[in-house]
Amino acid sequence: GAAAATYQRALTAARESGYRRGEALALLGLGQIAAGRGQWLAARSQLESALKIASEIPQPYDEANIRRHLGIALAAVNDPEAGGREFDRALAIERRIGDRYGQVLTLSELASLRERRGEFEPALALLSEARSLVETTRASLLEPALRATYLAAQRSIYERSASVLMRLGRAERAFEISEQAHARTLFEA
Numbered sequence: 001g002a003a004a005a006t007y008q009r010a011l012t013a014a015r016e017s018g019y020r021r022g023e024a025l026a027l028l029g030l031g032q033i034a035a036g037r038g039q040w041l042a043a044r045s046q047l048e049s050a051l052k053i054a055s056e057i058p059q060p061y062d063e064a065n066i067r068r069h070l071g072i073a074l075a076a077v078n079d080p081e082a083g084g085r086e087f088d089r090a091l092a093i094e095r096r097i098g099d100r101y102g103q104v105l106t107l108s109e110l111a112s113l114r115e116r117r118g119e120f121e122p123a124l125a126l127l128s129e130a131r132s133l134v135e136t137t138r139a140s141l142l143e144p145a146l147r148a149t150y151l152a153a154q155r156s157i158y159e160r161s162a163s164v165l166m167r168l169g170r171a172e173r174a175f176e177i178s179e180q181a182h183a184r185t186l187f188e189a
Helices: 002-017 020-036 040-056 060-076 080-097 100-116 120-140 144-153 155-167 171-188
Strands: none
Touching: 002 020, 020 040, 020 060, 040 060, 060 080, 060 100, 080 100, 100 120, 100 155, 120 144, 120 155, 144 155, 155 171
16 A cells, blocks of 8 residues: 555665665564554564664664564464564563653563463563553653543553453452543543
């Protein structure tokens, strides 16, 4: 489609001008498009190329983002161990540079990987850490409408936590977490 063509033009321009970060970001975009189409092997190839560049520059924010997307692609092509390693590497970078939003995304992906393996306690611990980061970030936002919007965007973390708790037979705690998210959204609105 049009987005892929735009990223391809950006990739060509970045390569012609020697703009390495632009090249990495264009490859990331192409990898995300391929992943969205279910073309996981193509996504993996694009993302591995993007990662090589982002690691060489170095550009830690981009590297962590690319590693997270590569982890998703690897898990999708039945290599969850390699996917998990990429998530761990992304999370380490995000912690080092203080990227709380990236940490929430990566923790969520790690939790999904654990859930698919039936590892519900580790998944719950990861989701709990993600919820803590969401709460810290939400509390730091000064504008109430922005807090409500942010929390609404992160609601799936709370819903997935409740779902895992239900699988573990902890219905009361699942209800508490669900209500916590609902109450905060109403309070901030």
